[in-house]
Amino acid sequence: MSDKYRVGIIGCGGIARLHVHGYQGVEEVEIVAIADPVEDALNDFGESYNIQTRYLDPREMLDKENLDIVSVATWHRLHAPMTIAACARKPKAVLCEKPMGTNLGECDEMLIAAQRNNVKVAIAHQRRFNPVWTDARQLIANGAIGEPRQIVCKGGQGLLNDCSHLFDMMRYVLGDPDAEWVIGNVERKTERYERDIPIEDRSAGIIGFQGGCIGLLLQEIAGPNYQGGIIYGSDGIIDLTEQRALLLNSKRAEWEDRRAEGENPSVAQVQELISWIEGRSGHRGEAINGRAAVEIIMAIYDSARLHEVVQMPVRTHASPLEAMIESGDLPVERPGRYDIRAMLLRGESMQP
Ligand SMILES: NC(=O)c1ccc[n+]([C@@H]2O[C@H](COP(=O)([O-])OP(=O)(O)OC[C@H]3O[C@@H](n4cnc5c(N)ncnc54)[C@H](O)[C@@H]3O)[C@@H](O)[C@H]2O)c1
Incomplete structure (x- = not known):
């Protein structure tokens, strides 16, 4: 055996x-x-x-x-x-x-x-195993852009799907700080779903991380959507995608194009x-990091639901987006359910 x-x-x-x-x-x-x-x-x-x-x-x-x-x-x-x-x-x-x-x-x-x-x-x-993202994490830890001040990302397909990677990326490159507060808003005027989960048409979230860096995510507001973001520090900038990190700081006259190599993620x-x-x-x-990304998402939804800056930890255990939909606080103006991932289903199904 x-x-x-x-x-x-x-x-x-x-x-x-x-x-x-x-x-x-x-x-x-x-x-x-x-x-x-x-x-x-x-x-x-x-x-x-x-x-x-x-x-x-x-x-x-x-x-x-x-x-x-x-x-x-x-x-x-x-x-x-x-x-x-x-x-x-x-x-x-x-x-x-x-x-x-x-x-x-x-x-x-x-x-x-x-x-x-x-x-x-x-x-x-x-x-988290992409060598380029790990390189960015190490650069930031070593002070290559000074104090990280802001991270700006653009995502799509609802907060839970691709954007969960982006919140995870913000934490990863910053060395996994806790989020301390979150403010956000959502728009859901159509009956939009993603893999059978109700999602918003558009949303935005601002996250205050321990240590003072501010994360900003725009979801279906200002494309193009991609996995990565721009990290602004007190002494430089990293422009990050899955393929490369562009670095500029006071020690460089030009952007440095960094393409780290390593094992397949x-x-x-x-x-x-x-x-x-x-x-x-x-x-x-490890799961605690997966939970942290979901908590930021739920905080954005709870901020929209409660009209407040949400102080972490989030104490709402259900999805605040689903709660708003059920309570009628987020009325659909253009009815008709559709799932942006219906193409994954087999046979005649349009819904699981
Ligand atoms: N990490 C990434 O970058 C990444 C990329 C794509 C998808 N995902 C995630 O992967 C998950 C699956 O997405 P996908 O695109 O592979 O979907 P998919 O539809 O291609 O595959 C899902 C499979 O689950 C099966 N299934 C349904 N009910 C089941 C059950 N009770 N028990 C066992 N299997 C069951 C379906 O028949 C289908 O074959 C999603 O949660 C998605 O967010 C992650």
């Missing part, structure tokens, strides 16, 4: 392929089983990677396969129940997709499940998971 870590994947869609890429790049692991209730998805995926042990019911896989590592790669609403189901079977680790949960109540239950069962839970904000994310399991390091995607 192989002495490799036994991996099972829940949800066989697009992002699960990136998880496979990550696991295939690390010798100590072996993907032994996959689960997805949609037979087509399960079999396509199994055939692509030659994985023969397939389950329509993820809990049956968890019960039978004695897994060491579980990937949760389903849509957002299933992140909490699937992570909690996995933790209850006591694997060594769970790697769950972002956003960690759709509200803070879910995130906290995931943390309880991890602690109760002594399972290491990481959230796949894999850009999906592979590096799994390597660090193994090192975490074996007690050689922590994991930079």
